[in-house]
Amino acid sequence: MLVLSLSAHAGHLKASGVSAGGSVTRDLQLREFGMVFHPGADGYLGANLLYFPLxxxxxxxxEYGKHEGYVLRENFAGYFAEELGKSGWDLGVLWWIERHGWDSEDFAVFPNYGKFSLIRSVQTTGLSIARPDLNLGVAGGIQYTNPEYVGKxxxxxxxxxxxxAAATWGPISAQTSFHHSSFRHARVSLNLESKKVLGGRESGPLTYLPNIDVAIYDRNGDGEDSLRLFWEQNLIAQRLYAEVAVYFxxxxxxxxxxxxxxxxxxxxxxxxTCYRKSNGDLLWGGGISMPFVRVxxxxxxxxxxxxxxxxTFVLQFHFAIEKIRDTFVGLNGSKATPMMTREIDTDDNVKKQRREQREQEFNESRRKSSLQESSKTNSPREITATGIVLEKAK
Amino acid sequence: MKKWILALVSTVFFMLSACTHLVLDSTERLQVKNLSDQDITDLSVVGKSDTIVWIPDTVAPGELSFVHEQDFVGSFHIIFKTLDSTGAWEIVDMGKIDFDGGSELLKISKKDGEWDHEFE
Known part of the structure; x- marks a missing residue:
């Protein structure tokens, strides 16, 4: 009922907004990779399926009027990095893929491709090399936009x-993208906040430093740049954060x-959240994210x-987890997830040590039991049974 | 617990994605009935720069048009042409009309010089 009552005040989307979706997604994919790409990160898995049910x-x-239809957005992200032998260099591969669009029928895999539909997929892929000891990393690759169907x-x-291309060194990271020889975007991020998961502090004033992300776009290729400033600020003990985005x-x-x-x-x-429309109106909203579900x-x-x-009301399948060294953490998180203990060891030396320890324990226990058995076979065995009652047949 | 949530969400999603298009048609199959005493033709959807003719048939008074299917489900600006008493084609603006999808019969009538429409 709440949903139905909200739908009466619902807004809608414009054809220009759907057209701009490709560049927004390309930027989001690189922004997300920038959050994931830390020297020492072993991997990231993310999957989202946004569903707008009404x-x-x-x-x-x-230009003809208002068309009823469905929006779907599904994406998957994977990043895996591993040390190249004993060289100290980490080599990583990444693949971000998103398929989204507006269609006159709702779809998960096969759209209807109606006359006013737009379905598109955007992929980002590349390689990364990093030196965790120097806190240095470089990555690069390609992005591919594939419009499946574009209505008139x-x-x-x-x-x-x-x-x-992207590079990261300590708290500073930068990235840029090109189409042929024309510049599309450049971004500089200063992740000053000290994070335990990246080897920083657990608490204290250093954890209250801001994370600033500045990006310049040339979206239309007409030389008119726009600038996006994003500020993330820890307010209380890395549990309450404020985010501000400003466009120029x-x-x-x-x-x-x-x-x-x-x-x-x-x-x-x-x-x-509070979103400010270009005419100054404020749109209030909110949401709850849990592992696997977001509303x-x-x-x-x-x-x-x-x-x-x-x-709009969105029902979302949502998953995002990153592995940094031996810990798991959510996207852009600052501490390891509480469900993880120190049981999983990926370090080979630790693994070997544990294996030897287990083998030793096993051998000792076997020796003990074999000793017991041999002592038993030498002495006469005695069996005492309790609880058995013999009754004479009547 | 988490598997249970995943199962629930996927069930809800597949229910929604599989079922709603059975209830909500994504196209409109439209037929026009002319209840006025003038010929009607070229029922069209008006855009800002472009107009799409939906029903090109000329419908005589009391007659039915053929059924024409188009991707118009929602609210659209509709016009049509009519033959006035002088024998010239005149454009009639019907304003925004809501189409709910599926098969619909649009009855167009003229009462006291005012054009009116009604779905059956």
């Missing part, structure tokens, strides 16, 4: 290949968010990342 909430406004109400699109040149505050993570691993979060309404992250779709 067609009245995902109406598409075109959208700007025409073709398959496009982009190149990207129209100096417009885009959104502010308050995110409460019951655990600093950032696997579970409770968010309240949100009008969340600023969804408005920004899903075609500017607003006033």
């Amino acid at each position: 067609p009245s909430q995902s109406q598409l406004s075109t 109400v959208y700007e025409p699109e073709t398959d496009t290949l982009y190149e990207w 040149p129209d100096p417009a505050l885009r959104f502010v968010a308050l995110k409460y993570y019951p655990d600093p691993s950032k696997v579970v979060s409770i968010d309240v 949100a309404y009008n969340h600023a992250d969804d408005i920004e990342n899903v075609f500017g779709l607003r006033g």
Whole structure:
């Protein structure tokens, strides 16, 4: 009932918003990889399936009117890195893939490809090399946008290949992307916050330093750059964070968010967000993320990342976990997940040590039991049974 | 516990994704009935720069058009042409009309000089 009552005030999405979705996703994929890519990170797995169940909430406004239909966004991310022998160099591979779009029928795999549909997939792939001892890493690769179907109400699109490169050194990381010889975006991130999972502090003033992300885009290729400034600030003990995003040149505050993570691993979060439309109106929203499930309404992250779709209720399959050295952590988390103990050892020396210890214990126990057995066979055996009653037949 | 949540979510998702399009048609199969005393033709959806003719048939008074299927489910701006008393084609603006999808019969009538429409 709540959902139905909310749908009455629901907004919708515009064809231009769906058209812009490709560049938004490309940026999001590289931004996410930037969060994951730490020298010493062993891997990352992420999967999301955003589902907007109500067609009245995902109406598409075109020049003809308002079309009822469905939005789907599904993505998968994988990053795996391993040390190259004993060289001290880590080699990693990554693959981010997302398929999204608007269709007149709801779909999980096979869209209807209606006259006003747009279905597109965006992939980012590449290689990384890192020196964990020097806290240094370099990555690079390609991005590929593949529009499966573009209706006539959208700007025409073709398959496009982009190149990207990224580097990280301590708290500083930078990345850039190109299409042919034209610059598309550049980003500099300062992750000053001290994080236990990256070998930093567990508490104290250093954990209250900000994480700042500045990116310059040339989205239309017309030389008119736009700038996005994102500030993440730890407010209370790496459990309560504030996020602010500002866009230039129209100096417009885009959104502010308050995110409460019951655990600093950032696997579970409770968010309240406020998105500012270009005309100054404020849109309040929020959501709850748990392992595997996320539920949100009008969340600023969804408005920004899903075609500017607003006033919507989203039901999401959600999973994001990163492995850094011997610990697991949520995306951009600051401490290991509490469910992990120190039982899993990936270090070969520790593994060997444990194996030898186990073998020794096993041998000792076997020796003991064999000693007992031999002593038993030499002496006469005596069996005492209790609880057996013999009765004479009547 | 987590497997249980995963199973629940996937069940809910597949229920939703599999079932809703059985209830909600993604196309509109439209037929027009002319209840006025003038010929009607070229029922069209108006865009900002472009107009799509939905029902190109000329429907005589009291007649039915053929059924034409289009991807218009939602709210759209509809116009049509009619033959006025002088024998010239005149455009009639019907404003925004909601189409719910599936097969629908649109009855167009003229009462006291005002054009009116109704779904059956």
